[in-house]
Amino acid sequence: MDLDYSPEEIAFREQVAAWIAANAPRADERRELEAWRAWQKRLHAARFLGAGWPAEYGGAKLSPMQQAIFNEELARAGAPGPINAMALWWVGPAIIRYGTEAQKKRFLQPILTADEIWATGYSEPGSGSDMAAAKCRAVRDGDFYVVSGQKVWTTLAHISDWYFILVRTSTEGPKWAGLSLLLIDMKSPGVEVRPIRQITGDSEFNEVFLHDVRVPAENLLGAEGQGWEIVSSALVNERSGIAGSVRFDQGFDRIVASSRLRGHASDPLWRQRLADLAIKARVTKSFQLRSMSDSIHGRINPHMSAAMKLFTTELTQRFSETGIDLLGAYATLWEGSAHVPDDGRCAYQYLYDRSMTIAGGTSEVQRNIVAQRVLGLPRK
Ligand SMILES: Cc1cc2nc3c(=O)[nH]c(=O)nc-3n(C[C@H](O)[C@H](O)[C@H](O)COP(=O)(O)OP(=O)(O)OC[C@H]3O[C@@H](n4cnc5c(N)ncnc54)[C@H](O)[C@@H]3O)c2cc1C
Known part of the structure; x- marks a missing residue:
């Protein structure tokens, strides 16, 4: 290349x-x-x-x-x-791949224009990493599905118009085989959204309760029982999206500025730590170029997204930890304080970056994928 x-x-x-x-x-x-x-x-x-x-x-x-x-x-x-990044990264591509002509005509354009914002409902209180254990039930009733159950950690549900949701349509056979994917209008009677307060003070994600929500059967994406396949390919896009959206250039500039401010710029130990971050940030850029080269040449390697997501989100945490260590006690000051360099961004970022190794599948789960699917190690 x-x-x-x-x-x-x-x-x-x-x-x-x-x-x-x-x-x-x-x-x-x-x-x-x-x-x-x-x-x-x-x-x-x-x-x-x-x-x-x-x-x-x-x-x-x-x-x-x-x-x-x-x-x-x-x-x-x-x-x-x-x-509408989530809809652009994985909801739209899933509708393009699995949707009917009517679904493509109905949903794609408003995703692009942000006239309709989408949320994704996979996680439940008892099934996060083990997503195939989802219990939220969808029972066919004539031309409708009746959906009841609970989802949790749904990003942007409080401002969303539509819900890309994993539901259980059957309890027969292996647990993954009874899952389906529905597209639910968030304004439907019976959809209740409760925001969750995060450690940063924001409320980006929510609990969603579904009380006998009637969903037109035409809003089934793909076939009944195809939910696991659809979500698996959407997760590859989600992980690539998360990995591809992380940029370290500005973060690195901020860390260098902080090290100068604190008089650490010529300290050999600090210089080594910063050089290590700079090298790892460069590695992520090479990862992204490799993934782009793969897609230009039609080389499909879906499990690379797990390795990239793991590496970039772990690195974001090393960046914010370094920022905190550099600023010392000043790092605890929050936005708006006159004495804090970087307007409190460091403290906010440190708290926010904790979430990145969980969203889209935890680091442990990504390590399992890399071990089994990339390195070919046996499943224990
Ligand atoms: C910022 C953010 C946004 C999110 N947005 C959404 C969203 O929009 N929609 C949605 O559906 N979900 C969303 N999630 C939820 C996220 O997908 C789950 O939190 C994640 O998959 C982990 O599930 P869990 O929280 O139930 O933890 P658990 O699965 O209960 O895991 C608990 C711990 O056990 C470890 N563990 C679990 N299984 C294994 C295993 N097999 N091997 C090794 N270790 C294991 C995990 O790594 C973790 O440390 C979001 C999460 C965050 C943080």
């Missing part, structure tokens, strides 16, 4: 950087729902979203390299990603 950028790619990068500078939401707007939604609409109108999606449903004609350049420029500018 040629790692140099072509003149066209350099021109594309300049064009993207200029576009982002002119269009990104202001820092004070970034946590507002409508500003974030409007930002995604602008990204879609400029044809930056849905790379690889069929053109008739609004997909963009970006090459994998252009997509990577776009993501890098977004990160470099500190601009937010699209609000």
